[in-house]
Amino acid sequence: MKIAVLSSHTSSLFWFRMDMMKEFIRHGHTVIALGSEPEVDWKNEFEEKGIKYKQISVERNGVNPLNDLKTYRELRQFIKEEKPDKIFAYQAKTVIYGSLAAKANGIIEVYPLIAGLGSIFRGEGLKKKIIRGIMKIEYHAACKASKKVFFQNNDDKNEFINSRLINEDQIVIINGSGVNLDKFRPEPLPEKPAFLFIGRLIKDKGVMEYLEACKQIKVKYPDIRCLLVGPYDSNPSALQPEELQPFIDEKIIEYFGEQNDVRPYIKQCSTYVLPSYHEGTPKTVLEAMAMGRSIITSDAPGCRETVVDGYNGFLVPIRNIDSLVYDMRLLIKDSKLSKLMAERSLKLAREKYDVNLVNKSIMETMGLI
Incomplete structure (x- = not known):
């Protein structure tokens, strides 16, 4: 046909x-x-x-x-x-x-x-x-x-x-x-905790909440890496370059722009973060799960499908920076929990996605x- x-x-x-x-x-x-x-x-x-x-x-x-x-x-x-x-x-x-x-x-x-x-x-x-x-x-x-x-x-x-x-x-x-499990394979976690956001830089994706949470994390944990991958966009809620630049200048964020292959960046993180306001089912979360990463995402349509709260990651209320920071700090302090959640993410990816x-x-x- x-x-x-x-x-x-x-x-x-x-x-x-x-x-x-x-x-x-x-x-x-x-x-x-x-x-x-x-x-x-x-x-x-x-x-x-x-x-x-x-x-x-x-x-x-x-x-x-x-x-x-x-x-x-x-x-x-x-x-x-x-x-x-x-x-x-x-x-x-x-x-x-x-x-x-x-x-x-x-x-x-x-x-x-x-x-x-x-x-x-x-x-x-x-x-x-x-x-x-x-x-x-x-x-x-x-x-x-x-x-x-x-x-x-x-x-x-x-x-x-x-x-x-x-x-x-x-x-x-x-x-x-x-998610293609042949392409997105589990990778060892980095020695130090690191966070990653991948997506179009629009505010509905929760990118501002991620940036502000990383800013707070860096105050107490200056060595923690916070990565950002994704293009600017024409959407009305798009983040403008001048809004992102201060976070880059202050070394809060490592920004890598748009990437055709996100696997090298998922490999560098221990936890994938997507505090989006709404999704279908976010493909980047599934890819991070398949590579064995714990997940922090929002308790919002589409996002909540990917995480069993407290099992393979955490669900946070939308637009809630404090909850996001709390869960990021928890995974920084408890490496065993982070590793366990990462293993459970991989299990879910294989069984369901x-x-x-x-x-x-x-x-x-x-x-x-």
Whole structure:
């Protein structure tokens, strides 16, 4: 079969969905990937994996209806020309407009993934409330045009059910995107405790809480390393370079920018920290678990799926710097606990989040095996 995989963020498509797309190919299917970034930058990268890549016009964070109409028209034309047998879509705009474009072309084999509802769904303020109302109408239409809908956590699933956006018999829960256990292998812990945050530098990821917690940690433990990996972003809540620079100048943070391979940085930490306000299921947490690291993350949608509080790490309330600092200090002082939690993280990764198990669930739902 010919399968189209749609995303509004090409690098996410390449790094987070490649295992799934390669599994499609391994079972004899053809894959076409669509993303927002130029073909000149990505075409060869995808072709080396046996995947055709095509650019579409989509603004990940924009609210201009004319631009969204252009996205819909391009997707509709693409589907008309390529005639894919099945469509897998994730990220809001490609889920919504991809599903509607498929329906306009008479395709019912559409399988969106709701990989985390963003700040629009859980934020405050009149503007977000208005946009949220519009998005609910759009999501309802997208779900009606879809055969099954994947969710990565129960909070997002319940939000859709309670808002009457979906029929319950359409819902399929999967354990995040999974993690490639052949690629992310356990590594010895460093001699001294060290912390790491990986992610887009947006405030909804909890990056400010991480920076402030590291600042407090450094007062008492100046030798403790606090690492930060990730790109600046166009999101409205994005951290600006001038906001981060003082933490770099004062040697609170070691900042490494965006990295295609995060394994060398996970290897340097003993505890992975992600105090995000909401996620689908954070892939970086799964990768850190697979490499045998204790986890501190927030008691928030998606994040709480990855940690059994007190077992393989700690759950902290969102926006709560004091709780974050408390748990970081606890793991600094108790190396045995840190090591035990790291071992339990690895156990959970193997039992629950193996990418092969996740991909099998996706393929069975889509009728590909």
